[in-house]
Amino acid sequence: MTFKLTWLPKVLKDARQKVALVDGWEDRGRGDVGPIFGVICHHTSGPVTGNMPSLATLIKGRPDLRGPLAQLGLGRDGTWYVIAAGRCNHAGKGIWQGVATGNTNFIGIEAENTGLANDPWPDVQVDAYQRGVAAILTHIGRGADFCAGHREYALPSGRKPDPSFEMTLFRQSVAAILSGTAAPPELIPAVEAPVGNASGRPTLRRGATGELVKTIQKKLGVEVIGTFGSKTEAAVRQFQRDHQMVADGIVGPKTWAALDTA
Amino acid sequence: MFGSDVLDVAVGLIFVYLLVSVLCSAIREGLEAWLKTRAAYLEHGIRELLHANDGNRSDAKGLVEQIYKHPLINGLFSGNYETARGKRPRLFSKGGDLPSYIPSKNFAMALMDLAARGPVDCAAAGPATPVISLDSIRSNVKNIPSPDVQRVLLTALDSAQGSLDRAQQNIEAWYDSGMDRVSGWYKRSTQWIIFMIGLIVAVGMNVNTLVIVDYLYVNDAARAAIVARAEKASANPTLPNQSFEQTKKELNELQLPIGWEGSNGSTNGPRWGKSSGTVWVTAVFGWLLTAFAASMGAPFWFDLLNKVMVIRSTVKPHEKSPEESSEDRQKKTVEGTGGTSPSITVQTTAPGAGTTTTPSIAGTPEDENLDGCDVSVEDVTSDEQLPAAEGGVQS
Numbered sequence A: 001m002t003f004k005l006t007w008l009p010k011v012l013k014d015a016r017q018k019v020a021l022v023d024g025w026e027d028r029g030r031g032d033v034g035p036i037f038g039v040i041c042h043h044t045s046g047p048v049t050g051n052m053p054s055l056a057t058l059i060k061g062r063p064d065l066r067g068p069l070a071q072l073g074l075g076r077d078g079t080w081y082v083i084a085a086g087r088c089n090h091a092g093k094g095i096w097q098g099v100a101t102g103n104t105n106f107i108g109i110e111a112e113n114t115g116l117a118n119d120p121w122p123d124v125q126v127d128a129y130q131r132g133v134a135a136i137l138t139h140i141g142r143g144a145d146f147c148a149g150h151r152e153y154a155l156p157s158g159r160k161p162d163p164s165f166e167m168t169l170f171r172q173s174v175a176a177i178l179s180g181t182a183a184p185p186e187l188i189p190a191v192e193a194p195v196g197n198a199s200g201r202p203t204l205r206r207g208a209t210g211e212l213v214k215t216i217q218k219k220l221g222v223e224v225i226g227t228f229g230s231k232t233e234a235a236v237r238q239f240q241r242d243h244q245m246v247a248d249g250i251v252g253p254k255t256w257a258a259l260d261t262a
Numbered sequence B: 001m002f003g004s005d006v007l008d009v010a011v012g013l014i015f016v017y018l019l020v021s022v023l024c025s026a027i028r029e030g031l032e033a034w035l036k037t038r039a040a041y042l043e044h045g046i047r048e049l050l051h052a053n054d055g056n057r058s059d060a061k062g063l064v065e066q067i068y069k070h071p072l073i074n075g076l077f078s079g080n081y082e083t084a085r086g087k088r089p090r091l092f093s094k095g096g097d098l099p100s101y102i103p104s105k106n107f108a109m110a111l112m113d114l115a116a117r118g119p120v121d122c123a124a125a126g127p128a129t130p131v132i133s134l135d136s137i138r139s140n141v142k143n144i145p146s147p148d149v150q151r152v153l154l155t156a157l158d159s160a161q162g163s164l165d166r167a168q169q170n171i172e173a174w175y176d177s178g179m180d181r182v183s184g185w186y187k188r189s190t191q192w193i194i195f196m197i198g199l200i201v202a203v204g205m206n207v208n209t210l211v212i213v214d215y216l217y218v219n220d221a222a223r224a225a226i227v228a229r230a231e232k233a234s235a236n237p238t239l240p241n242q243s244f245e246q247t248k249k250e251l252n253e254l255q256l257p258i259g260w261e262g263s264n265g266s267t268n269g270p271r272w273g274k275s276s277g278t279v280w281v282t283a284v285f286g287w288l289l290t291a292f293a294a295s296m297g298a299p300f301w302f303d304l305l306n307k308v309m310v311i312r313s314t315v316k317p318h319e320k321s322p323e324e325s326s327e328d329r330q331k332k333t334v335e336g337t338g339g340t341s342p343s344i345t346v347q348t349t350a351p352g353a354g355t356t357t358t359p360s361i362a363g364t365p366e367d368e369n370l371d372g373c374d375v376s377v378e379d380v381t382s383d384e385q386l387p388a389a390e391g392g393v394q395s
Helices: A005-014 A055-060 A123-140 A169-176 A211-218 A230-242 A253-261 B002-035 B037-049 B060-067 B104-117 B136-137 B149-158 B164-204 B211-216 B220-234 B246-253 B277-293 B298-315 B327-337
Strands: A018-021 A038-043 A073-074 A079-083 A106-111 A148-149
Touching: A005 A018, A055 B220, A073 A123, A106 A123, A106 B164, A123 A169, A148 A169, A211 A230, A211 B002, A230 A253, A230 B164, A253 B149, B002 B037, B002 B164, B002 B211, B002 B220, B002 B246, B002 B277, B002 B298, B037 B060, B037 B164, B060 B104, B104 B136, B104 B149, B136 B149, B136 B164, B149 B164, B164 B277, B211 B220, B211 B277, B220 B298
Parallel strands: A018 A079, A038 A106, A038 A148, A073 A106
Antiparallel strands: A073 A079
16 A cells, blocks of 8 residues: 655656655555645754665664654755655654644655764755755645745754754745746766767666676776676765765766776 | 635634633633622612612612512522612622522512512411412502502403413513513623633633634644544534533644744744734734634534534535545545545544554654654664665766
8 A cells, every 4th residue: 555645756856856766665654644735854863974874764763763754865965765655753743834743744854964063965965955845845836935944843942953954045945946047957967978989988877787887896896797786886986975076876977087097 | 625625614713612612601600600690680680670770769679678588589599688789780790699590480479479468577477367369469469669560560460360370470471571681681791701701711822713714724634633523523412511621621632723832922823924013913813803702602603513514514525526636645535545535634543553554544643743853873774775766867
């Protein structure tokens, strides 16, 4: 039995976002949601390492609080992890726009961030956050006002600190995307720019196979099997992190260039 | 659209008004038990009836005293009748020990007795006292000190066509017509007092009509929950007589934006303007509306709730035309809840919800108050364990 929010992946993909489905997401939830009025933005306060270290906790919860803890997780590379299509324990007690049943009527988004000064928000993640929220609000037919920060929603006020960014500015950016005045999202080119007569190498990501994958695996020192799997992806992310690039595990033109010089 | 939402908001509002009215009535009853204002109104009404209020009619005043001292009426209350009363009772006049009600039969018989045999304290009862009959009343009518009342009595006798019972009925009818006025006064005063109580309750508990309407209109889940409760309540005819505690509990359980938790008034009404001036003007207006509604009385709102429920049951749009829902929601409606309104998912269901396989059971109130933002991550997900992503690359 699937829950109502099965439209989430399509809406996010249509907004040209990177979307990853967590196994069993359609059936996951603390019961089903009610009518959706908006979204509540959170940050995970999770570890500082990795792309989405809090994912398992968001799915399962913790001993004293059953998961899922949010419908969506947002990785540091701006990838949306779709965790649940049902109701999640994310909002708790509070009120926003007159709605006090946050868990039932709001979609919860947990973005990976420690919430501390040691973890500045990556541009790619903030951009994805705003675009994803805008896409959801467009789908449910609401304005940027129906995007709340958890600390704005939570009662008694001061109960929650997240998210650690300025919500007013965030809503302004979301409103700009909603009104169409914002620039379209930047996508990774599918192939490198051609050099001379040789055509550029294609952008590779998990699931790819072939000689080029082997090239990457040799460069990164992982087992050379010719299939771009989760291990290779993790190695690419680490390589990208070491070179101050977006650690999305996708080998595009920039990563190819960095690999060439490595 | 119109049929469902607006009507449901109305049902919710009527239900809140009903509960507030019941609350105010309970307070009013407590106040009345202490003040006994109705007794003061009754005493005043009897004096009006016996023409004891026109200036210096000491004869009639004596009659009122005689009536209250008559055993048939004196038995209805403890203590003694004091003659010092004069003016029309005010809203919070105390009735003292006097009775709140005097049955018309007692009054008529007492008056006839006084006419036939004279005041209780001067004529000792005994075998020699005259029998009450039309003749004995007529011949001794001068026992009644007031000429106006003598006239009334004589009229009652004359139109009785020889029957003592008929004469008594005539007097009872005369008394009842006077009592209607007493009821009228009392009702009006009660309305005023309940309005004042309503205002105190509205401000004290921050029951703001405007905020509630706004909240119910926006919040589908809360609206569905309150309608479900109202439906249950409308089937319970004893509701208008519910106790104070019970009603207060019920009102709190509705989880509406009432009460002063926000303490600055704007928390419960974030959509009503920015400046605090506007907030206060609307707050005062909302409270006044609530107070007016409370002064209409619980029976009024109970009747209205039942009537609206009937209308609603003939409309009930979600069941037949889910045209406005998106496709996936429609499907869910049919599969999950068997075609009832899709938004009845909160607060009305029993605890124990939350297994991932039962979508029709949503949250419990406890569940609604859970969040997990400060969860310490023990089970760290490494990059290798992340699921594969799609999108983000030009195609």
